[in-house]
Amino acid sequence: MPIIRTSPLNPYDVIVIGAGHAGVEAASAAARMGAQTLLLTGNLDTIAKMSCNPSIGGIAKGQIVREIDALGGEMANCADHTAIQFKLLNASKGPAVQSPRVQCDKQQYSLRMKQTLEHLSNLTLFQAIVTKLIYKSGKVVGVETNFNVNFYAKTIVITTGTFLKGKIFIGSNTTNGGRLGDFNSRTLPESFRFAGLNVERLKTGTPARILGSTIDFKFCDEQKSDESPTFFSFYDTRAEEDLNLGINESRIGWKPGSVERSCWITNTDFSTKDIVNQHIDQSPLYSGLIYGHGARYCPSIEDKYVKFPAKETHRLFLEPEGRFSDEWYINGLSTSLPFDVQREIVYSIPALKNVTILRPAYAIEYDYIPPTQTMITLESKMIENLFLAGQINGTSGYEEAAIQGLIAGANAAAKALGSEEIILSRSDGYAGVLIDDLVTKGTQEPYRMFTSRAEYRLLFNHNSAELRFIEKIANTGLLSDTRVKSIRHKKSQIEYWVARLLKSNYQGKHYSTLIDETLNLENFAAPEGFSILSDSVKKEILYRVKYSGYLERELRQVDKMKQQTSMLIPADINYNSLTNISIEARQKLISVRPKTIAQATSISGIRTSDIQQLIIAVYRLMK
Numbered sequence: 001m002p003i004i005r006t007s008p009l010n011p012y013d014v015i016v017i018g019a020g021h022a023g024v025e026a027a028s029a030a031a032r033m034g035a036q037t038l039l040l041t042g043n044l045d046t047i048a049k050m051s052c053n054p055s056i057g058g059i060a061k062g063q064i065v066r067e068i069d070a071l072g073g074e075m076a077n078c079a080d081h082t083a084i085q086f087k088l089l090n091a092s093k094g095p096a097v098q099s100p101r102v103q104c105d106k107q108q109y110s111l112r113m114k115q116t117l118e119h120l121s122n123l124t125l126f127q128a129i130v131t132k133l134i135y136k137s138g139k140v141v142g143v144e145t146n147f148n149v150n151f152y153a154k155t156i157v158i159t160t161g162t163f164l165k166g167k168i169f170i171g172s173n174t175t176n177g178g179r180l181g182d183f184n185s186r187t188l189p190e191s192f193r194f195a196g197l198n199v200e201r202l203k204t205g206t207p208a209r210i211l212g213s214t215i216d217f218k219f220c221d222e223q224k225s226d227e228s229p230t231f232f233s234f235y236d237t238r239a240e241e242d243l244n245l246g247i248n249e250s251r252i253g254w255k256p257g258s259v260e261r262s263c264w265i266t267n268t269d270f271s272t273k274d275i276v277n278q279h280i281d282q283s284p285l286y287s288g289l290i291y292g293h294g295a296r297y298c299p300s301i302e303d304k305y306v307k308f309p310a311k312e313t314h315r316l317f318l319e320p321e322g323r324f325s326d327e328w329y330i331n332g333l334s335t336s337l338p339f340d341v342q343r344e345i346v347y348s349i350p351a352l353k354n355v356t357i358l359r360p361a362y363a364i365e366y367d368y369i370p371p372t373q374t375m376i377t378l379e380s381k382m383i384e385n386l387f388l389a390g391q392i393n394g395t396s397g398y399e400e401a402a403i404q405g406l407i408a409g410a411n412a413a414a415k416a417l418g419s420e421e422i423i424l425s426r427s428d429g430y431a432g433v434l435i436d437d438l439v440t441k442g443t444q445e446p447y448r449m450f451t452s453r454a455e456y457r458l459l460f461n462h463n464s465a466e467l468r469f470i471e472k473i474a475n476t477g478l479l480s481d482t483r484v485k486s487i488r489h490k491k492s493q494i495e496y497w498v499a500r501l502l503k504s505n506y507q508g509k510h511y512s513t514l515i516d517e518t519l520n521l522e523n524f525a526a527p528e529g530f531s532i533l534s535d536s537v538k539k540e541i542l543y544r545v546k547y548s549g550y551l552e553r554e555l556r557q558v559d560k561m562k563q564q565t566s567m568l569i570p571a572d573i574n575y576n577s578l579t580n581i582s583i584e585a586r587q588k589l590i591s592v593r594p595k596t597i598a599q600a601t602s603i604s605g606i607r608t609s610d611i612q613q614l615i616i617a618v619y620r621l622m623k
Contacts, residue, residue: 004126005038008142011152012038013416015143016409017130019047022159022390022401024113025073026409030157031123032072033477035413038151039117040143042129042163042183048078048113050398051162051179052206053329054106054321057232059089060449061399062099063462064430065232068403070465071410071431072478074116075402076232081253082108084261084323086229094517095461095543097451100230103263105322112252126151129183133191139384155412157387159405162204164189164367164392169284170360171338180362189367195383197369201292202446203285204396205300205363207333208342211356212326215318219351220264223317229257234466236534237486264318266351268301268333273312275348276305279341284363290336292365295396295446300334300363301345316349327358336363368394371438372592377421378408378435381593387412393438396446403431404438410478422472425598427456427558429468440592441604456554458547463540467491490537497530497541502548515546565598569614570621578617585610 005012014030016023019041027039041047056079057065069076083102090097117123134142134150142152163178163185176184189199233256283302284290294300299307304314317331330352335342339360346352371393373381378393380386389408390401407422414421424432433454438447451457459468470487473479479487501511506525516523519542521535530538544551575581575589585606594600597618601611 004124006149006151008150008152011142011154012036013153014038014155014157014409014412015040015151015153016157016159017143018159018161018163018390019044019125020159020161020390020401021048021075021398022161022405022408023157024048024117025068025075025402025405026157026159026387026389026412027123028074028117028120029072029406029409029478030413031120033410033413033417033419034122035416037123037413038153039123039125040128040130040145040151041125042127044114044125044127046110046182047117048110049179050104050106050109052204053319053331054104054109055101055319056104056398057099057101059097059099060430060451060453061397062089062101062232063451063460063465064399064403064434064449065100066234066462066465067429067431067469068399068406069233070469071406071473072483073402073406074113075399078109078112078116078253079104080231080233080256082112083229083256084259084320085225085263086231086257087223087226088230092518094547095463095519095539096458096547098462100232100462102232103261103319105324107322107325108252115252129185131185131187133188133195133386135195135383140386154416155385155387157389157405157408157412158392159390159401159408160185160188161391161401162364162366164199166364166366169290169336169363169365171282171284171336171341172287172289173338174289177364178366179364180359192369197373197380197382199367199369201365202368202391202394203290203292203294203363203365204298204446205294205334205336206361207330207335208346208357208361209321209359210328210330210346210352211358212320212328214355215264215328216351216354217264220266220318223263223265225260225262231256234536236536237466237483237490239480239482239486259323261320261323263320264351266316266318266349267313268316269348269350270312272301272345272348273305275341275344276302276337279337280306282338282341284336290363290365293445294363295448297448297450298334298396298446300336301332302335302337318351333361335361337361366391368392370394370442370444372440372442374439375593376423376435376439376595376599377411378404378439379411379415385412385415391446394443394445394447395434395438396448400434400447400449403434407431407435410476414476419476422476423595424472426454426602427459427561428472429460429465430454436599436602440594440599440602456558458550458554459558461543463536463543467494467540493533493537494540494544497533497537498544498548500527501541501545512545512548515542517546519543519546561598565596565601567597567615567618569594569596569600569618573617573621578613580613581610582607589614
């Protein structure tokens, strides 16, 4: 039974501040690695709460969720067991861009995640609001809370989401909160500034919620769940202990794919545009009340009509928020206009002309720490032992937050325990692309992952995530020994069959020409022994055979890049002395402090000639 520790003489290995999607993954990863971990949250009843859309996955995001599962995280399994709709996006296209997505029961998701954390060894949960960080000799050593109780740790992970000075806007009405109906953290950002960190503002928003029984569905097109759902978890390599099923009949959730609810598509009306334009001066976005940059790829309805004036209507997705609730989400109708204007907008839409609005739409502005102040391990460059993950790094989305939390928690645990840190490269997966983009390029708007951000996306098909990460994390404790063995066995099966099929023909035709682009298993003339393999293994084999030429080309590019850029840059390098490098490049290198040449090459604005001079300088220092 864990005992709450408050003495600096008996610190935790890791303290995680915040229990959103980044926080739960950070805490669970640290605990699985054997670190004594404390998770602090202002409200234990809102663990992993879906503050916006109750969906997981989507374009590129679905691949990230599968990577989270491959790294031993919790999001995939929780989403599968609380999903009410499964969709494979881009199903008619090649597997490299196919992305799983689910609509979840938002309450059951949160409850299941809380239940998972409550039963994890090495993890203690405690409800308290962190008000200040405690520093000693340039390192973070603990936290102060609103109860005047201090907690101490070897490392600390910050995953505070939108709660840092969060301010909610509904027209000219403003309230303080990390989300509607919740508190915010007003003093914690000052701890960051005190230590020399730059803190800036971002903005995001959410639409109104409505009562499903009042929607007129005759104006909508139905979107049913897939008949053959694509799950997030790799169940073919998971033993029962990996699924956290030891709670037996009291386990929250249901069998994946056993519950189905439809989503619906409708559109705004021509009159909707007129209403928005008539009241645009009442929007905090355009009246000057909001200063933070919003998400370019998830604009409010005001933004849509202002930035795309030629477009008369916009598509909306009506999505249920739960299996046992009739509350619905209007995807595509985010706004911060006054509530009386929101009503006009909603009622102007034929499918929604008689709906009951349950919650207003709103925008929220919050503090974040520009991520170029963070190392690729997600540890702060300026404050030793302080790790940052999620929206505090400027990202948008549950999935982007969760993968950062997992890596930050794992590296915080590794540092506390004296083990090897986990560093992902851009050629490892979307997780590596995301982190590298953040810490080298930074972001001035909420960052969202897209497949186009990855140079090697053909290698990142969602079914291959376990195979890509296994050797990097096999000995970390993130995965059970049983699962490590299962993944390695799976990997050897795939390699054997790919080699066999690439050397074989069927009725005079090469197997690659017989494989459907969507990897349809039913139409494949399989050799003897192939049928006993799991579907996951079969599809990965077919993918590698069908696209072998393209995959080999990308692998050659990866090898070439690794040879050129794997060189470590000495930590004490004096960039100001490198006069052959442009002043702009020197300034950026000083700001980012890349660990490798590879990381230096991905810094926005660094020229090829600068990299060549940097390589020469590193060679000289190594002599």
